[in-house]
Amino acid sequence: MKVLIMGCGRVGARLASLLDEDGHEVTVLDNDVYSFRRLPSTFGGSALFGNGIDEEALKKAGIEEADIFVALTQGDNRNVMSCQMAKHIFNVPRVMCRIYDPLREEMYAALGLETISPTKIFAQLLREKLEAEE
Amino acid sequence: MYIIIVGGGRLGYNLLKALLNEGHEVLLLEKDPRICKTITDEMGSVCYRGDGCEAATLAEVGTGRADMLVAVTGDDEDNLVACQVAKHKHNVPRTISRIRNPQNAELFKILGVDVTVSTTDLILEAIEREVPTHPLTHLLKIDEKNLAIVDVKIFPESTSVGKTVKELSLPKESQLALIIPAEGNPYVPNASTAFKANDQIIAVTTLETEEALKTALKGM
Numbered sequence: 001m002k003v004l005i006m007g008c009g010r011v012g013a014r015l016a017s018l019l020d021e022d023g024h025e026v027t028v029l030d031n032d033v034y035s036f037r038r039l040p041s042t043f044g045g046s047a048l049f050g051n052g053i054d055e056e057a058l059k060k061a062g063i064e065e066a067d068i069f070v071a072l073t074q075g076d077n078r079n080v081m082s083c084q085m086a087k088h089i090f091n092v093p094r095v096m097c098r099i100y101d102p103l104r105e106e107m108y109a110a111l112g113l114e115t116i117s118p119t120k121i122f123a124q125l126l127r128e129k130l131e132a133e134e
Numbered sequence: 135m136y137i138i139i140v141g142g143g144r145l146g147y148n149l150l151k152a153l154l155n156e157g158h159e160v161l162l163l164e165k166d167p168r169i170c171k172t173i174t175d176e177m178g179s180v181c182y183r184g185d186g187c188e189a190a191t192l193a194e195v196g197t198g199r200a201d202m203l204v205a206v207t208g209d210d211e212d213n214l215v216a217c218q219v220a221k222h223k224h225n226v227p228r229t230i231s232r233i234r235n236p237q238n239a240e241l242f243k244i245l246g247v248d249v250t251v252s253t254t255d256l257i258l259e260a261i262e263r264e265v266p267t268h269p270l271t272h273l274l275k276i277d278e279k280n281l282a283i284v285d286v287k288i289f290p291e292s293t294s295v296g297k298t299v300k301e302l303s304l305p306k307e308s309q310l311a312l313i314i315p316a317e318g319n320p321y322v323p324n325a326s327t328a329f330k331a332n333d334q335i336i337a338v339t340t341l342e343t344e345e346a347l348k349t350a351l352k353g354m
Contacts (some may be wrong), residue, residue: 053210053211054235054237055237056237075211076187076215077187077209077211077212077214077215078211080211080214080215080218081210081211081214081215084214084241084245085241088241088244088245089240089241089244101188103188103189103190104187104188104189104215104219107189107218107219107222107223110222111218111222
């Protein structure tokens, strides 16, 4: 499958290399080329410099052919905006959006975006771990 | 009216002042405590420190009873989210967003923002208007009707000089409203009005036929 990942931070780079190992066609987009250092030397996909909330940059990164779009930048609002572009302008079949703020996450989930809030999940995970060991 | 402004930059600050002067109840949301203090020192308690993109902040300032939210931060993504949260979480009837990238106008419309104002386009047009060789400038865009009011100049070398309105093949979606001659008073043209060099033509046109109107008036 063709996967476009926006944001080459720790999570973005790791997801990119995992999907690459599984044989998917992966492109990572970031507006800071320095972040591409996180990709392993074995990474076989492409790393592209560009702003993920710019239609032209998304087209260059091949969003029109992408099966999956994942937004993993540090900014919730950037993620939300790029995902809505992917979904409503480019009709990407599957769009996944990271939103740290649980309130915003719930709202965009209600609006039909597939969202993940690391804040919610991690807090939940910690609670389970801590309470299990009591 | 109760109006919420998101973003306390130069635009937000001046908008706050203008709307307060018109007698509205206005509250400005700004993340930066220093900017908040400056505004509060000058204008009283009309500035609230907080992130206007957060549903919680918007709830604290009673966004549910706001008539309008205007997002004027320097980042398009922040303005979009502020408007969407206001609209979907707090049912604000009218949301207005500043955009820096003119391409975002269409996206924001699809996503439910009522009005977008492209500061980049506005500045570009203002400058183009001052370039003497620029044949067509926008005076006003009426987005709901897909119309624009434009100002077209007739240059002395244009082949339309001396021709009448009916002799030119003007697009039927465009209407010539007024001719401002180089000298003398403005007048309303009719089919047999002839164009003169340096006439300024005020026309109403759809956005699609704007190019055709420009070409027809410029001549070949």
